[in-house]
Amino acid sequence: MGALVGLGLGVGLLLVWSALALPHETRTQSHEPRLRTMLARADLDQVSSGSFVAMCLILGLGAGVLVQLVSGAPPVALSFAVIAGGAPVAVVRARGRRRLRELAQVWPEAVDNLASAVRAGMSLPDALANLAVRGPEPLRPAFAAFATDYQLSGRFGECLDRLKDRLADPVGDRVVEGLRLAREVGGGELGRLLRNLSGYLRDEARTRSEMEARQAWAVNGARLAVAAPWVVLLFMTPQTAVIQRYASPGGALVLASGAAACVVAYRLMMRIGRLPVERRVLT
Numbered sequence: 001m002g003a004l005v006g007l008g009l010g011v012g013l014l015l016v017w018s019a020l021a022l023p024h025e026t027r028t029q030s031h032e033p034r035l036r037t038m039l040a041r042a043d044l045d046q047v048s049s050g051s052f053v054a055m056c057l058i059l060g061l062g063a064g065v066l067v068q069l070v071s072g073a074p075p076v077a078l079s080f081a082v083i084a085g086g087a088p089v090a091v092v093r094a095r096g097r098r099r100l101r102e103l104a105q106v107w108p109e110a111v112d113n114l115a116s117a118v119r120a121g122m123s124l125p126d127a128l129a130n131l132a133v134r135g136p137e138p139l140r141p142a143f144a145a146f147a148t149d150y151q152l153s154g155r156f157g158e159c160l161d162r163l164k165d166r167l168a169d170p171v172g173d174r175v176v177e178g179l180r181l182a183r184e185v186g187g188g189e190l191g192r193l194l195r196n197l198s199g200y201l202r203d204e205a206r207t208r209s210e211m212e213a214r215q216a217w218a219v220n221g222a223r224l225a226v227a228a229p230w231v232v233l234l235f236m237t238p239q240t241a242v243i244q245r246y247a248s249p250g251g252a253l254v255l256a257s258g259a260a261a262c263v264v265a266y267r268l269m270m271r272i273g274r275l276p277v278e279r280r281v282l283t
Contacts, residue, residue, distance in 0.1 A: 036049060039092065040165065041100065042096040042099060052092075055088055056088050060082065060085025063080050063081050063083070064078060064081030067237060070238060071238075071240065071243045073243050073246045074247065075251060075252040076233065076237065076246050076247075083230065099138070100169060102138050103167070103169050103171060104208065105209075106137075106139060107171050108199075108201045108202045108205065109135075111175060112198050113130070113135055114127050114128070115198065117130050118191055118194065124156075124179060124183055124190070125156055128150075128163075128179070129147035131143040142166045142167050145162070146159055146160075146162070149162055160180055178197060221269075222266055222270060226262045226265070
């Protein structure tokens with residue numbers, strides 16, 4: 001019995017020491033690229049992670065103070081502070097998903113332009129730089145930056161890496177890595193590779209757009225079901241006699257339970273109805 005107590009005490013002290021003494025850089029480093037990827041996917045590279053986090057905190061604090069002044073119920077103010085603080089994240093993620101859908105629609109055209117340029121005798125770097133002028137509109141800024149990088153450095157591989165970072169797109173990763181491989185291996189199969197890739201991307205984009213159209217009702221229904229009770233609560237905030245009931249411990253428990261139920265139900269609905277999302281595995 002004494003040995004078990006000593007073993008438990010030793011394990012507990014070891015866990016306390018590891019929590020206090022070991023560095024926590026890994027956790028910080030794992031969240032920073034995730035936030036940067038989210039901003040890059042939404043075409044917000046110019047926004048720093050610190051500025052984005054500060055904006056979320058300011059919005060949350062402002063909404064919390066405003067609701068507190070109107071309602072006088074701290075649990076209600078805290079609820080809307082959390083909602084307002086998370087709103088920029090939801091907006092950026094929605095913008096990122098919309099941008100990925102737009103890029104998926106225009107990548108076949110971009111690959112066709114590459115194939116035509118290569119067939120006309122242009123070098124691969126020049127064909128990529130040509131997309132800044134003749135390529136699809138959503139892709140032109142990224143390829144214009146690639147052209148500038150290549151003119152300054154002449155390092156094709158490094159310029160491709162920076163192009164992938166700017167696009168932050170799984171389809172773009174596949175295209176870029178295919179071009180890198182064709183550049184390194186050489187041969188006359190580049191035109192055929194690009195034509196096959198263009199046909200595959202068209203079929204994939206068509207199938208995904210049909211599935212997303214059928215999925216839209218589930219997504220919109222889940223969002224409406226989650227937002228409805230909080231909209232009603234927001235309209236109730238000027239009614240002090242009613243909203244003060246949520247200032248009690250019982251009212252705070254009701255709000256916390258409702259928030260937990262909304263989060264669990266929304267996540268469950270989105271998980272059931274979501275389509276498989278292609279991840280960036282070639283970064």
